[in-house]
Amino acid sequence: MQNVDYDLVIIGGGPAGLTAGLYAARARLNVVLLEKSVTGGQIIVTDWIENYPGFPEGISGIDLTGRMSEQAKRFGLEIETEEVLSLDCSNKVKKIELGDRTISTHTIIIATGASPSTLGVPGEDDFYGKGVSSCATCDGPFFSGAVVAAVGGGDTAVQESIFLTKFAKKVFLIHRRNELRASKILQERAFANDKIEIVWDSVLTGIYGAKTGVTNITIKNVKTKDTSELAVDGCFIWVGIQPDSGFLGDDIKVDDYGFIIVNDRMATSVPGVFAAGDGRSTPLRQIATAIGDAAIAAVSAEHYIENL
Amino acid sequence: MVEGVLEINDGNFEAEVLKADGPVMVDFWAPWCGPCKAIGPIIEELSGSLGDKIKFTKCNVDDNPATPSKYGIRSIPTLIFFKNGAVADQIVGLVTKSKLEEIINTIS
Known part of the structure; x- marks a missing residue:
């Protein structure tokens, strides 16, 4: 195997990224999770989550993701505040360009999720934060x-x-x-x-x-x-979401709306690159589906590395 | 300048922010706001690394309604960057650390 910085780089620190991180850390992969802002993802703005099993009274978004983060860190997941500018997946060893450096990795899990869509009507931008x-x-x-x-x-x-x-x-x-x-x-x-x-x-x-x-x-x-x-x-x-996938480049196939296309192993069109959560093309976007995707993606990445 | 984030209020806003010598950032927040809690640690961190360039302050909008209302704030977190008593820049919502560093380096 070639020398690389990481076995696996997870991009995005919402429920999918944190779950992939948990599985990868427990698999003892050399892994890092990159989050551009703060971990938690879209659900940190959700007041009360009632459809995530295991919390019969419900739980706030920030508490739930705080727990996910804590759990992943307990098993040694390293989380860095870094924004990914671009990916180079043209070789077997993938390169990820960050603000101040480029890192190399065998595998990538893209868990960058989505953001609320805007309507593009007059006044929407002007009054953002003012109503x-x-x-x-x-x-x-x-x-x-x-x-x-x-x-x-x-x-x-x-x-x-x-x-x-x-x-x-x-x-x-x-x-x-x-x-x-x-x-x-x-x-x-x-x-x-x-x-x-x-x-x-x-x-x-x-x-x-x-x-x-x-x-x-x-x-x-x-x-x-x-x-x-x-x-x-x-x-x-609240008119739906759009994927945060501007850094992807042309190698990774996406659907008409920009969501990443994966197979049942969460593998994208590029070998060694996987995707999980709201950013992938999927009929349902929930915390429950994101973490399911992420567990599969992490195990798929692990298998990919074993077979290198 | 002091390291850390100074808690300010309606009463001392003028003295601590508007009449401050150098640039000042005010983080308008509230305990019930998830993203505010999330952005807090980033600002704490920046106050350590860039505390000599800008004064970091935060204002609880629940306890201090007059100041946010004066600046038309209806979303939090809102970060306002003041220079010589005037608004130099303003950000609503979650923001990356690098974006904040960029703004601070531009205005200071």
Whole structure:
């Protein structure tokens, strides 16, 4: 075997990355996990997680990922704060370019996940942090007694809208179809919550305000084409996610939306490169699926190294 | 300058931030905010390595509503970089350590 810095480099420190790290550390691989910001991933903004088994009362996102991180470190996982700028997978030994150095490795697990998508409507960028948000747990308390809009119809949109009603006196949930995609239990809670008014068949077309923040939004009914205006103090946007895969390059195959294509062993189109979690092309993106992916990816990486 | 992150409040904001000699970073945070808790250690770390370039402070928005409201803050974590009493830069949400270093090196 050629001399390399690592057997395995895991990129991304959300649930998938931390789980891959746990398995790899226990397999005694020479492994490092690179996280560009802070470990935890998207779920650190989730107030309460009720569908992750083993926590019958639920658990907050930050507590859950804090535990995952602690568990992986207990078995010796090294975690570094580093952003990956690019990958070179053209040779058997892969090279990873970081800000100040390049590291080499036999295998890579890409667990960089995804970020909330934006709509690209007028005002969305301008009022980000001044009423436009995608984090109810971070920003909900700023909207005490206020009227807010939420956009989306999936689990995140519905669950976070319910959370917002702890603070806001009214939440308009704007959804482009005439039924929600969220799980039934969340739908039931939303329908039963008299502070939530669902605006069906409608899309957000603009966010407006003053220096102090958002004051109103415009929406359009996709069926009647009618446009209307709503006076709101905030606008939360939960319209799905996009993969954080800008550093990938052209070697690793992705789907039409930029999510990494893998087989049932989590192997990408490049031998020795694996992917796990929200960043891969998959029908479901949950903590439970991310950690399942990651366990498979770690064991696949281990097998790959054994056969070098 | 002092190492570490100085806890400031509505009462001493003017003296500690606006009238400070050099540049000051204020981390607006609250105990209920997950990303704020997550970003805390990065800022602590930077206060060790770049404490001579900028003064690091943090402001609990729950206990001190006047200051965040004055700057129109409706999302946390928000980091505001002040220079001579004026806002030199502002970041909302999670940010990488390298991005923070870049901003600090630019404004200081």
